[in-house]
Amino acid sequence: MPLKLIRQDITKLECDAIVNAANSTLLGGGGVDGAIHRAAGPALLEECRTLHGCNTGQAKITGGYKLPCKYVIHTVGPVWQGGGHSEEKLLRSCYRSSLLLARENGCESVAFPLISSGVYGYPKDKALKVAVDEITAFLLENEMLVYIVIYDKSAFRISEKLFNDIATFIDDKYVDEHFRFDFRNRATGESTVLSDTAMLSLDDDELIGKTEILPSFSEAPRAVGSAPSASLDDALKQIDESFSEMLLRKIDEKGMTDAECYKKANIDRKLFSKIRSDLHYKPKKTTALAFAIALELSLDETKDMLMKAGYALSHSNKFDIIIEYFISNKNYNVFEINEALFAFDQALLGV
């Protein structure tokens, strides 16, 4: 997965380069700058002295010294002054300059902190959006594994509204792993769905006499290949096509190129080539779902594609419910979905 959101101390990351949110002197400071200099040792400062500073929005590269990475790319973010002083333009330039420097030095993996979102006061959600935008634009044209490192959860927040919408959606759909009971209240005639724990909390006179347990209905099984346009012949053909065959068929039907599809799915080229060459390849569930999202499949088509990889969407799995939330809302932006999955401590889409 070319872009990963991770919660980690950047000084511990074993990748080709880590990016430092420095100041224009490049002579160290607090925050991530201080942490990187402490972990790298005094030799880093010695080399920084030879660079004679760095302008805001630009980047310079040094060795990693005692850090578990080969290089440190020092970039200077803008100080937030309300948004009217080219802060966004300068912050975008930090990401672009750092990525180009990483590519010029043959880096295959690079990790960014959220530049300017600490001492420099850039609002964290805006800083994250700039980071994701610039990195994904770069990854459309380049092969590299890029990490956005979130140091503390508080530094990471999707919009309150989106978070609450998803939390409500999960509550509505989420049933405990054990049982679900459909109760009809004889007095009022209304039926409710209760988990076994909720059922056990009812006291006796509520449970006995006034309620009856209804057969808990499960979703009506869907005919495979139930896409309305599928003729009987197509539907029969689609029944025994493999995951890879369905994926390649859908890429054609959507008029996409292979590269457009796997980049939009945030899947690296090597994995896609493996899937394309082995028609019986069994992907991980997060990979299968990443392609379903990239192809902007409907919920039924997504379930068909998952089934061909041996999986199903389940309402006892928050990850699945969050995916269902985005598909039901026709929001197919893998990075927005990953930000939401990250906020709910779930695995991310991709390999």
Ligand code: APR
């Ligand atoms: N690993 C990963 N991320 C970290 C770490 C760490 N060890 N320490 C801090 N961060 C995160 C912060 O949580 C914040 O989200 O890095 C982000 C950037 O915060 P700062 O380090 O304060 O950098 P910035 O806001 O760009 O301000 C730069 O601060 O440290 C000084 O010398 C630096 O003057 C410069 C200014």
